[in-house]
Amino acid sequence: MAVAFAGLIGVAVCERVSQRAGWPAAWFVLTAGLLSAEVFQETGNVMPWALVQFGGMALVLTLALATPMRKSVGLKLGWIIFFYVLAKGFEMADHQIYEFTQQTVSGHTLKHLTASFAGLPVVFALRKLEMRWQAALRHNPGAAAVAA
Structure with missing residues (x-):
């Protein structure tokens, strides 16, 4: 963590x-x-x-x-905060969720699954950055030769 x-x-x-x-x-x-x-x-x-x-x-x-600053990757912090709060909610209701699901799944398990979704905005932002780099290399063949 x-x-x-x-x-x-x-x-x-x-x-x-x-x-x-x-x-x-x-x-x-x-x-x-x-x-x-x-x-x-x-x-x-x-x-x-x-x-x-x-x-x-x-x-x-x-x-x-x-x-965000100009030319940032566009990381959506709101989504990360949302998944964090949701994961904390599952953590706090651990025992109740475990009992409600008849000992099938715990809030702790749901916390980890939910927290993993907080990585999605990061992946999307990095993908957007990668596409920006590829576009820049296509418009600058000299830089593309150096990058290869």
Whole structure:
């Protein structure tokens, strides 16, 4: 999760603040996430991870309200937030879902399935970026020869 959050924060900051700020933001979140996992392993204290997770999502929510920079990949942060909230809802209703489905599926399982959908906006944005690069290479044969 720390790696996924770091990537999300890095791309979101690149798109809404500056490309220069994206890498340090991603490295900070990755480091904080990994350290919080170590703190949990050593002490059982989940608070550092909660700060990374909820602080990171608060940042994503704030960045979603900002206008993307020109020539950004167009990452739809609203969809990522939607899937995150839905996944958290499944997590919070874990036991009730498990009982309701007669021990067939748990809220925890649905949380992971739902959270995986948060990757779709990233895939779509990267696909759009790839198509933009291909179009640029078609219009610049010299660059296409260097890229090959």
